[in-house]
Amino acid sequence: MSFDPKILGIACNWCTYTGADLAGTTRLHYPHNVRVARVMCSSRINPAFIFRAFVLGADGVLVGGCHPGDCHYSTGNLYARRRLAVTKKILEFAGLEPERFRVAWISASEGNIFAETVREFTEQVRNLGPQTKLAAQKRMLA
C-alpha cells in the first residue's frame, strides 16, 4: 500500500479557506490528505503550531493566506511572511526536509489553485515518505 501522508493545512478565513470552499463547491478533485484548520489570518499562526503539528506526527504542513497586499487586515500576511520564512529556516536547519512545509497565497477565487496546490504538495510529501524525525514516539520515552 502506498504511503498516505497526513498533512495539516492552516488556512486564513478570508482567502484560502474560502478558496478551499470554492474548490469544493465547484467539485474540483484533490487529495483528502490535507486537513484544513481555519484561522482568521495567516498572521494568527504561531510557529509553535507548526512545530507541534510535526511533533504530533504531521508529514507535512501547508499554510495558506491572502496574496500579499490583499490581506483582509491589510498587513497580517506581511508579518506572517516573515514569521513563516523563519519557521521554515529553523525546520531546515534542524534537519527536517524543508519540502514538508509550504506557504501558499491563495485567494478566495482561486479554488483551482487551492486544489492544484494540495495535489502538488501531497505528492511532494508522499515522495518524502513518513515524517519520523520530529514525530513523537507513541511511547514518548521509549
Added chain:
Amino acid sequence: MENPYIPMPVTVDKIFIEVDTKEIKTFRLAFVNKTDEERFNYRPGQFAELSIYGKGESPIGIASSPTDKGYVEFTVQKAGIVTSELHDLEEGAQIGLRGPLGNSWPLEFLEGKNIVIVGGGFAFTTLRSLANFMLNDEQRSRFGKIVMIYGARTPGLLCYKPELKAWEDRSDMETFVTVDKGDNNWKGREGFVPTVCKQVAPSSENAVAVICGPPVMIRFTLPVFFELGFSKENILTSLEMKMKCGFGKCGRCNVGHKYVCKDGPVFSLAELENLSREY
C-alpha cells in the same frame, strides 16, 4: 506493598451543584472495588487526590463524614485543568482516588470540648465533614456544645443548603448562617463572618475554634477569637498548598519543615506561629 501513587477506581454516583454560579459542585463517589472501600478509612479533615487520566490529579478535602457509609464526597471548585475536567463529568463517569491523605481534625483533642466551627465560602468542606461526624447519633455525646458560624458572599454561594437548614433546626447545636450581601429572597442574616462571630460571642470556656475560610476572613476572625479568650492552641485551621504526591516525598507543600500534605493540613495557630509564614 500497596503502591501509594496508584489511584483506586471510583464512580461518580451523584453530582450536586452547590452554588448558583455552578462553579462549585459536590461529587459523591462510590468505590468500584469493595476492598478499596474497606481500606479507605478516613477521618474528618483529611483529603485525597482526585484524578482523571490524561489530565492529572488534584488534592481535595473530603466533604463527607466517615459516618456516611457507601460513598465519599468531595466539593470541588472549578479552577485548574483537573477541576475543570471534573466539572464537565457526568454521573456514572469513572475517575481515580488516592488517599486518604494528611492528618485530620484532632478528634481526640476535641472530645469533651465545646466546638465552634467557623467557615467561609467554599473552604467549608472539611468542616462539613467534621460537623456531620460530630452530629452523628453515635458520636454526638463525645462532644460538648456545637456552635456553627458559616458565611458566604451571597445566598447563592452558600454550600450544602439542605444541610444548613437541617442544622438550623437542630436543638443540639446553634447554627448561624450569614451572607455578606443578601438578595430579595434572603431572609437570613447579613454581615461578614467576623462580625457575626463577634455578635454570637461563643464562650472560650473549654472550647476549641475550628476556622476555615479565605485568608481575608481568617485575618479578621482571629482577633475576635483572641478577644473571646481562645488560646492559640485552641484555634485550629486547615492549610491549602500546591501538592503532588500527598505523602511528604515530592517536596513542594512545606511550610518550614512541616509538610502540609502529611503533617497537615490541620494545624493549630500555635503550631503555625512556630513555622515560617510562607503559605
Added chain:
Amino acid sequence: MITKIGREKLQEFVAGLMKSGRLFAPVKEGKGTNFKLITDPQSVTLDFYNTIQSPKAVLFPQSEDLVNYNISHDGIASEPAPIDDGSRIILGVRPCDVQSFEIMDRLFNGSGIVDPYWSARRSNLTIIAYAFDRADPVDFYNAFGITGSDEQGSDILMVRDTNSFLFKAFTDKGTKLLETMPFLEKGTADDEKRMTEIVDKGRDIATRTLDTAEIHKRLAGIFDSPYWEEAAAACLNCGVCTYVCPTCHCFDIQDETLFGEGSRRKIWDSCMFSDFTLHASGHNPRTKKSQRLRQRINHKFSYYVENFGIISCVGCGRCTRSCPVNIDILTVVEEAR
C-alpha cells in the same frame, strides 16, 4: 582481601560487571562525564573528577511512568507501570555521592509511606565507590565527615593506582560480585600496602569545610532576614543546581498523553522554578527568587535536619560548578548569619 586489574583491562572488568546486572558508569558526554546505562564496555571512562549530574537518576530517573493508560471512545483503560527493579550496579561513584543514597533513603525508604520505586531498586543496588585522588577547590564533603576515600555505604571501594585499579569489598554483595570475575588478580601484600597508602592519601584530601553545628537552628533564626535578597541577587532561577544535585529529590506528577496513549509520570521538579508552588487559583507563596533560594538552602540545611536528622548535602560541589552565575552553596550557607 584486595583484588586488582590492570588499567588496560578496564573493559574486561566492565564487561564482567555487565553480566551481573545493569551497569551504570561514567561515560563522556559533551565536555564532561555522566552516569549512563552501559551497553558498550568501551564507552566507560574512569578518567574524570566527578560527573556533571549526580548518580541519583540510577534510582530516581528524571521521568518515570507510574500508570500507563489508553483513552478511547470506549473509555479509559489503565494499568500501573511495572516497577523496573532489576539488579543495578553503579561503577565509579565518588565517596561523597555514595552518602547521598543514605540521605535519600531516609526520605524515600525510611519514613512514613515508602516510595516503592526507590525502595525496590535500592535493595537491588550494588555500589562500587571510587576514591578521589585529588581535591577540587569547590568540594566541601569534609564538612559532613566524608573523606575522599570513604568506603561507607558502598559495597566495593575502588582506587586507582599508577597502572591498575584495586578493589576491596566491604559487604557480602560486594565480595560475591568480585568473585564472579575470576580474571581479577588476587592482590599481593604489596598491593595491600598500596591500597592502604592510596586510601590514606584519599582520607587526607582537604576540601573546604563548614561549621555545621546547630546550622538548622541558625537558618531558622534568619528566615526573615534581608540576607536572602542579597544572596539571591545574582540567581537566575534556573534549575541547574537542583538537577545536578545528588540529594535534591523534589518531583512533579504529570499526565502526559499523546494520541490517547499516555502515562502518569513522576518527573523531577525544581524549587527554583516559580511555578513550583503556584496554586491553581493563581496564589503563589513563593513569588520571589530570594524565597526560592531560601527554600533550597533551608530544605537541605534546616528542614531535612529537623525531619530526618541529617543535612541533605554531601558537599560534592556540583551545584557550584554548574551554576551559570557562580553562586556557591557553601558561601551562601556560611554567610547566612
Added chain:
Amino acid sequence: MIQIEKRLREEAKRLLETKEAAVVLAFGRGFDEEHPMPLILRKPSDAEKIVFNEYCTFNMARHLTEFPPGTKIAVAVKAADSRAVTVLIQEGKVKREDLIILGIPVAGMKDFRSGTAIDATTTGPAVNPVLYDILLADLLPEPKDVSPYDVLAEIEAMSPDDRWGFWSAEFSRCIRCYACRKACPLCYCETCFVDQAKPRWSEKSPSASSNMMFHLTRFYHLAGRCIDCGSCSRACPMDIPLYLFHKKVSKECEEMFDQAAGMCVDAKPVMVDFKVEDSDDILL
C-alpha cells in the same frame, strides 16, 4: 582590565552617590578570582566590591527586567550585552532614559567553566559596545574579516539527515533545567510557553520530541532578537552548542531582512516588522 575595574568602581560610586542611578548592575567577586558573579549594587560604599576580569562574561542586561519600571539603572555592558540592552529598549521592556549605560570595550574574555577563550565561534566577534553613555576604556579596533557565522559552514554543509542526527544527539542531553532560557537577557516572558499548562505545548519529561519542541520554539522566539552573546550556551550544564542554532537563525534573518538585532534603538526588531517589498522567495 584592571583599569576597567577601577573606572567601573569610580562610576558606580559616583552614580549611586549622586543618585543618578538607584541600582548599578556590574560584576563582583565569586568564590574565587576565576568565578566572579553578577553584582547588583545599591550603596555607594559597595562599589569597591566590583571586580572586572576576563571571566566576567555575564550579560548584565539579563537583570534589567527584574526592576520595577522607572528604576534608574546603570548597567555595565560589553559589546554583545549592549545589543541586548538595545533590544530591550526597542521592545519597551526598559526605557532609554532610565538607563545609564557603562560601555566596556574589551577583548579576550574567557569561559569560567572551561577556562577557554570566548571567540567568534560562540559569540559575536565585536569588541565595542554599540550603545553607551559612559565609556570605561578606549574603543578597540574591531576585528576585521571575522564573521560570527563562519562557524556554521560545517553544519550548513551537512545533509538534512546528518544535521538531524547532529541536533538529535545534542538535544538528547538536555535535562530541561532551563538555564539557557534563564541566562538569556531576552527570555523575559513571565510564563514561558513551555511551562504553560493550557495549551500544553511540550511535555515536561525530557524526550527527543519534547526537547526539540522546546528548543525549536525558543530559537524562533529569539529570531531577529538574539544578539549572539553566547550566555545560553555557557549556562548549559550539558554543553549543548545552542549558539550554533541561534547564529544560524540570526544569519538568515540578516540575509532576509537586512538588519542585525540590537544595533540601533530606533529600529524595530525584524519579526515585529515587515516590508511590503519583502520577497516571496524567502518562503522557498
